[in-house]
Amino acid sequence: MTVRTRTDYVEDVSPGTGALPPRARYASSDAMSFSLNGDWFFRLSEAAGAEDDSFARDGYDTSGWARVAVPGHWVLQGHGSPVYTNHRYPFPVDPPRVPDENPTGDHVRPFDLPAGWPDPGTGGAVLRFDGVESCARVWLNGTELGDFKGSRLPHEFAVGTLLRPVGNVLAVRVHQWSAGSYLEDQDQWWLPGVFRDVTLLHRPPGSAGDFFVHASYDHLGRTGTLRVDSAVAGRVLVPELGVDVAAGEPVTVPAEPWTAETPRLYDGVLATAGERVALRVGFRTVESADGLIKVNGRAVLFRGVNRHEWHPRRGRALDLATMREDVLLMKRHNINAVRTSHYPPHPAFLDLCDELGLWVVDECDLETHGFTEQGRRGNPADDDRWTPALLDRAARMVERDKNHPSVVMWSLGNEAGTGRGLTAMAGWIHGRDPSRPVHYEGDPDCRDTDVYSRMYVPHAEVEAIGRGLDGGPRARRRLPFVLCEYAHAMGNGPGGLADYQRLFETHDRLQGGFVWEWIDHGIEDERYGYAYGGDFGEELHDGNFVCDGLLFPDRRPSPGLVELKKVVEPVAIGRRDSLSPGIGRAPGTDAAAAADNSLGPGLGPVDAVRVTNKYDFADLSALAFTWSYEVDGETVGSGPLAVPALAPGASAEVELPEAPPGAPAGEAHWTVRARLAADTPWAPRGHVVAWGQFAVSARRTPSVAATAAPVPVPGEDGLITLGPGTFDTRTGALRAVGGVAVTGLRLDVWRATTDNDDGAAWQRDPRCGPLWRTLGLHRMRHRVDAVERTGDALTVRTRVAPAGTGAGLSAVYRWTSDGTRLRLTVSVVPRGDWPVPLPRLGVRLGLAAADRVRWYGGGPGEAYPDSSTAAVVGRWESSVDDLQTPYVRPQENGARAGVRWAELGGLRVEGDPGFFLTARRWTTEQLDAAAHLTDLVPGDTVWVNLDHAQHGLGSQSCGPGPLPRHRLEAGPAEFSFVFSEVPG
Numbered sequence: 011m012t013v014r015t016r017t018d019y020v021e022d023v024s025p026g027t028g029a030l031p032p033r034a035r036y037a038s039s040d041a042m043s044f045s046l047n048g049d050w051f052f053r054l055s056e057a058a059g060a061e062d063d064s065f066a067r068d069g070y071d072t073s074g075w076a077r078v079a080v081p082g083h084w085v086l087q088g089h090g091s092p093v094y095t096n097h098r099y100p101f102p103v104d105p106p107r108v109p110d111e112n113p114t115g116d117h118v119r120p121f122d123l124p125a126g127w128p129d130p131g132t133g134g135a136v137l138r139f140d141g142v143e144s145c146a147r148v149w150l151n152g153t154e155l156g157d158f159k160g161s162r163l164p165h166e167f168a169v170g171t172l173l174r175p176v177g178n179v180l181a182v183r184v185h186q187w188s189a190g191s192y193l194e195d196q197d198q199w200w201l202p203g204v205f206r207d208v209t210l211l212h213r214p215p216g217s218a219g220d221f222f223v224h225a226s227y228d229h230l231g232r233t234g235t236l237r238v239d240s241a242v243a244g245r246v247l248v249p250e251l252g253v254d255v256a257a258g259e260p261v262t263v264p265a266e267p268w269t270a271e272t273p274r275l276y277d278g279v280l281a282t283a284g285e286r287v288a289l290r291v292g293f294r295t296v297e298s299a300d301g302l303i304k305v306n307g308r309a310v311l312f313r314g315v316n317r318h319e320w321h322p323r324r325g326r327a328l329d330l331a332t333m334r335e336d337v338l339l340m341k342r343h344n345i346n347a348v349r350t351s352h353y354p355p356h357p358a359f360l361d362l363c364d365e366l367g368l369w370v371v372d373e374c375d376l377e378t379h380g381f382t383e384q385g386r387r388g389n390p391a392d393d394d395r396w397t398p399a400l401l402d403r404a405a406r407m408v409e410r411d412k413n414h415p416s417v418v419m420w421s422l423g424n425e426a427g428t429g430r431g432l433t434a435m436a437g438w439i440h441g442r443d444p445s446r447p448v449h450y451e452g453d454p455d456c457r458d459t460d461v462y463s464r465m466y467v468p469h470a471e472v473e474a475i476g477r478g479l480d481g482g483p484r485a486r487r488r489l490p491f492v493l494c495e496y497a498h499a500m501g502n503g504p505g506g507l508a509d510y511q512r513l514f515e516t517h518d519r520l521q522g523g524f525v526w527e528w529i530d531h532g533i534e535d536e537r538y539g540y541a542y543g544g545d546f547g548e549e550l551h552d553g554n555f556v557c558d559g560l561l562f563p564d565r566r567p568s569p570g571l572v573e574l575k576k577v578v579e580p581v582a583i584g585r586r587d588s589l590s591p592g593i594g595r596a597p598g599t600d601a602a603a604a605a606d607n608s609l610g611p612g613l614g615p616v617d618a619v620r621v622t623n624k625y626d627f628a629d630l631s632a633l634a635f636t637w638s639y640e641v642d643g644e645t646v647g648s649g650p651l652a653v654p655a656l657a658p659g660a661s662a663e664v665e666l667p668e669a670p671p672g673a674p675a676g677e678a679h680w681t682v683r684a685r686l687a688a689d690t691p692w693a694p695r696g697h698v699v700a701w702g703q704f705a706v707s708a709r710r711t712p713s714v715a716a717t718a719a720p721v722p723v724p725g726e727d728g729l730i731t732l733g734p735g736t737f738d739t740r741t742g743a744l745r746a747v748g749g750v751a752v753t754g755l756r757l758d759v760w761r762a763t764t765d766n767d768d769g770a771a772w773q774r775d776p777r778c779g780p781l782w783r784t785l786g787l788h789r790m791r792h793r794v795d796a797v798e799r800t801g802d803a804l805t806v807r808t809r810v811a812p813a814g815t816g817a818g819l820s821a822v823y824r825w826t827s828d829g830t831r832l833r834l835t836v837s838v839v840p841r842g843d844w845p846v847p848l849p850r851l852g853v854r855l856g857l858a859a860a861d862r863v864r865w866y867g868g869g870p871g872e873a874y875p876d877s878s879t880a881a882v883v884g885r886w887e888s889s890v891d892d893l894q895t896p897y898v899r900p901q902e903n904g905a906r907a908g909v910r911w912a913e914l915g916g917l918r919v920e921g922d923p924g925f926f927l928t929a930r931r932w933t934t935e936q937l938d939a940a941a942h943l944t945d946l947v948p949g950d951t952v953w954v955n956l957d958h959a960q961h962g963l964g965s966q967s968c969g970p971g972p973l974p975r976h977r978l979e980a981g982p983a984e985f986s987f988v989f990s991e992v993p994g
């Protein structure tokens with residue numbers, strides 16, 4: 011007998027056949043559920059129809075098959091490989107057709123019903139798939155249940171009559187490519203598989219069906235109104251509120267509201283004849299009104315991130331612990347909102363958002379970005395044949411997630427152009443759930459949306475939008491504004507966060523944004539550390555564009571996340587006279603800071619600070635404030651600081667105590683911190699939520715009297731000494747400071763370009779990285795023009811320039827000494843045309859043995875001119891290795907800003923003014939050449955950069971470059987360092 015192998019459903023634009031209508035997701039206390047997760051039998055074939063359907067038959071022998079873990083992606087379990095593309099489809103665009111090469115995974119799971127499972131005859135049972143990429147056909151005990159698409163959406167099948175107490179066989183055929191793939195062109199790895207839970211649910215007679223919890227909040231009357239619409243008659247109980255009403259009946263009671271800051275949930279029950287369903291009720295009212303998104307009557311500010319689901323070994327098959335870790339990390343970094351880019355997350359993630367408090371923009375699993383490659387011709391979002399599939403996706407999202415108080419907006423999807431399908435989705439969602447605004451970024455006319463949303467808009471345009479000067483269609487002008495993506499966190503960056511935040515906090519219409527993105531999608535790989543696009547031999551790929559997160563793949567926070575935490579902190583602690591306290595330093599002083607590198611706002615006496623509550627709902631009663639007083643980075647006094655429990659938006663002047671008596675002379679700072687006063691569900695007592703630091707007195711700049719003279723070393727032809735310094739007579743090169751050997755000290759302007767320096771190919775504005783390379787800044791030549799010994803100084807005149815151009819820098823090194831310390835003053839004057847800014851400006855030098863680094867200045871982490879608000883002035887210590895920031899694709903990293911002095915390898919360096927410090931066991935050239943962290947091999951020399959200035963970071967890997975004041979334009983500059991041997 012021939013076995014018929016159907017594959018027609020694979021390229022069918024319809025959502026599928028056989029699945030039950032979507033409904034609310036819930037946990038029942040009475041009905042049993044049985045997880046089918048675990049080890050499944052697995053067979054991979056190359057094409058959709060390469061194997062017949064006989065594997066799904068009763069009694070088929072799979073004993074020779076491989077095994078895969080479910081939930082999981084087979085390409086991450088040794089079968090085939092992952093593929094990464096940003097927006098291009100990795101197959102010819104000919105919707106709804108897919109290639110013949112269509113990896114197809116047959117999955118088989120034999121199971122017996124667990125003990126106590128009600129007799130299959132006594133009720134229904136449902137088989138639920140929470141996520142399968144991209145198309146599945148399902149059989150139970152040889153009977154076909156149906157097929158479905160919609161990878162990150164749930165699908166349920168009725169299976170009651172098919173179940174047996176023992177010897178059940180579930181067979182699932184999964185195709186990597188299907189018509190559904192055209193709707194799932196998100197910027198991420200293509201990862202086929204049964205990657206979310208598979209569950210069997212018993213449905214007793216009289217069990218609940220779909221239900222919709224409407225729980226609104228009246229902020230004037232301080233009451234909550236609850237109405238649970240239920241497909242099956244039942245009662246609604248919320249014991250804590252004394253609620254006991256019939257389903258469908260509204261009840262209004264005094265209640266506390268749910269907000270992301272105060273996530274108050276009430277436990278309730280929906281009791282039907284057959285089961286009791288647990289409810290977690292959060293009362294809140296969301297609206298887009300008066301041009302603002304309001305929750306419980308107040309405008310909210312989204313301090314958000316875009317979250318893809320990611321785990322470096324398991325891909326998008328996340329476990330609960332990882333989801334919880336994401337939410338905890340967000341809460342601990344002052345993030346209050348998450349856009350579930352670009353698909354509904356695992357449902358448990360939303361439970362955590364309800365419980366711990368995050369505003370959620372729940373986004374539908376829809377993106378057709380690759381159609382831009384052909385002028386959007388054939389875009390399914392504007393083709394009626396696809397509309398049922400789009401509506402199915404909208405319904406599966408809304409029905410599954412509608413009972414989560416954390417979900418405050420529905421998003422139609424991402425980058426799907428415009429079209430009738432999207433309008434149909436918006437219409438359906440508005441009808442089904444008028445209680446939440448609808449978001450979509452892709453339609454500039456905002457025909458279907460309740461919020462004006464954009465991505466990667468430069469600061470100036472955001473400001474214009476904030477001021478209402480952006481024009482555009484009338485409907486749009488009335489809408490509140492969010493940046494659904496901004497501050498592209500690829501590699502080293504983003505820069506410019508504080509400048510965005512300042513705009514958000516200034517203009518009401520700007521309701522914040524969502525940084526792109528939460529985590530690098532690097533895949534753990536023994537060849538590379540973390541693999542990215544192209545590492546699996548993909549014929550089309552977008553390289554490391556998939557590593558653009560605030561977390562490294564192993565979830566370690568990147569400096570970008572630490573900066574974001576500081577920038578969005580919900581309490582501003584500023585100088586008494588500050589008007590807009592706390593958002594970085596005052597405008598206008600950044601350029602000076604980039605040059606003088608002292609970090610922190612201006613100087614002056616400080617006897618009080620201004621504390622402002624920037625929460626939208628919470629007062630400050632959960633926080634305890636402390637002060638500390640530091641001199642030259644050493645704490646000489648500290649104590650509690652009484653701050654009133656200010657209401658949201660309120661601010662107060664708080665007197666500081668007298669400076670501790672007997673404090674030594676030196677550079678003094680006050681540091682005020684706001685910490686959690688008690689343990690919370692997301693961080694322990696003492697966790698620092700916000701801080702401010704204020705310089706009281708200026709630092710003492712090092713002074714070195716030029717009393718020593720350069721003299722030839724007797725008997726050592728070719729060497730000169732000047733105080734502790736030994737120099738080469740012919741080249742003037744420094745050889746040693748006392749007993750510390752120094753190599754290669756010279757002017758350095760090159761940095762291993764960051765992803766943001768390199769920029770994205772589509773950028774209209776010039777991108778620095780390519781311009782730098784064209785000019786040749788990565789191959790500068792140093793010509794010594796003169797080595798002059800005058801009475802008290804050794805002066806070396808040089809010209810530093812790349813081949814092929816007349817542009818260059820004349821650099822003069824002037825050395826003086828007081829006998830024990832050696833002062834270097836570098837004067838730089840650009841010659842010729844300099845059409846580009848400099849990457850950096852400073853000196854580099856090599857030290858033989860340096861392991862520990864101590865410094866006084868900005869720390870503990872790295873900082874760059876437009877990403878420096880998180881740097882605290884203090885005394886810090888690190889190993890050289892720990893100074894490195896492990897960006898997945900190696901690039902410039904690890905600079906410590908505002909360094910007053912540093913000690914490493916026996917050498918002490920003091921800056922006049924302060925400097926950026928970097929030290930690494932490889933050269934900049936080696937860093938620049940590396941494609942993966944595993945390419946970086948430590949050498950014997952530690953290369954140290956002492957930078958007078960650095961070019962800003964910006965976020966041009968997808969957004970704007972650094973703001974003008976963070977650019978390091980070539981111009982005359984002079985800076986000094988004082989070198990000495992560390993005593994002892």
Ligand code: GAL
Pocket residue numbers: 096196197352424425465495498526555558968
């Ligand atoms: C956006 C897109 C995201 C991501 C980002 C760049 O256009 O919505 O999915 O691709 O650019 O990383």
